[in-house]
Amino acid sequence: MAKLEPAPMMTRLRRLNMAAYAPFIALLLLVIFSSIASDTFLMPRNITNVLRQVSYTGIIALGMTFVIIAGGIDLSVGSMVAVVGVLTIMIINGAGDGWWAVAMAVSSAIALGGVFGALNGLIITRGKVASFIATLATMSIFRSMALYISDAGEMVSTNAHFSDIGGGYLWGIPYPVWVFLLLAAVYHILLKHSAFGRHVCAIGSNPKVASYSAIKVRWVYFQTFVIAGASVGIAAVLLTSRLNSISPSDAGIFYELDAIAAVVIGGTALSGGKGTIWGTVIGVIILGIINNMLNLMGISPYLQGMVKGLVILIAVLVQFKGDR
Structure with a gap:
């Protein structure tokens, strides 16, 4: 008797469901393991610290999701975090000590991030330079700008209210975490419930087919980099205000690795075409828990980069296997 084979459509649906729930399942297993491995992991203060630490790179990862x-x-x-942070400190120090100066600095930081993102977008869409090469070049440019403007020295805010943004709490939860979750909700609506x-998604799947469907491919692609830049501006404000200062040589180091890792772990395909904002949120939290557990277990901080690299590699391999 011939063996019945599952219908191709049912097979694809099973793969789709597994891909959708895989980040959540991984997070659940990681939480269970961490709670068993460390008695202090589930303490409210530790959870709050983890969420605060991941909120900065998490906000950047939300914008990166659109790009990928x-x-x-x-x-x-x-590097964009560094240059925006330096310029934000300069603006707020020059604007005075009132709340209006804080509002000016915050709006300027978001605008500056959008401008720098637009610069990336123009180089890529108009200059027809591959995004990897273009942003590799601007990575060096932005870092050099930050070092030159600040004379390679730490920039400190003189505004008495600026530190309240990154250091404040609402119902026991830090402001950066609220901003991260609110932005995730807004970006989710933008990605899943809008024509944009x-x-x-159509451009990431097949840009030629998208152009045949009357989609302005270059314009939409350009906008994704503006969104990513504006997200960096928000993260730079929160990070700078928490520290009330910024070091141009250290700020934002390896943030691009953390952001890309979170997006990939969350199920977004590096080849483009599919992904979710809430998957990125889960990916961000997974990375934060991994870093936290490495610290709680006394593992050398020098191994954290290796762990992140292995996590990215595993996530990409799983995606590749699921697409075959």
Whole structure:
């Protein structure tokens, strides 16, 4: 008797469901393991610290999700944090000591991030330079700008209210975590419930077919880099205000690795075309828990980069196997 084979459609649906729930399952297993391995992991203070630490790179990862779904990548986000942070400190110190100066600095930081993201977008869409090469170049440019403007010295805010943004709490949860979750909700709506989000996915899947469907491919692709840059501006404000200062040589180091890792772990394909914002949120939290457990277990901090690299490699291999 011939053996019945599952229908191709059912097989694809099973793969789709597994891909959708894999990040959540991984997070659940990691939480269970961490709670068993460390008695202090589930303490409210530790959970709050983990969420605060991941919120900065998490906000950047949310913007990076649009870029990667569209088929691109942005390696300049870490250096962009440094230059936006330096300029933000300069603006707020020159504007005075009131809350209006804080508002001016915050809006300027978001605008500056958008401008730098637009610069990346122009180089890629108009200059027709591959996103990897273009953002690799601007990564060096932005870091050099930050060092030159600050004379390679630490920049300190003189505004008495600026530190309240990154250091404040609402219902026991730090402000950066609230901003991260709120932005995730907004970006989710933008990606899944708007024409722009559908166009981003279409471009990542097949830009030629998207152009035949009357989608303005270059314009949509350009906008993804603006969104990523504006997200960097928000993260730079929160990070700088928490420390009330910024070091141009250290700020944002390896943030691009953390952001890309979170996006990939969350199920977004590096080849583009598919991904979710909430998957990125889960990926960010997974990375934060891994870093936290390495510290709680007394493992050398020098091994954390290796662990992140292995996690990215495993996530990409799983994606590749699922696509076959």
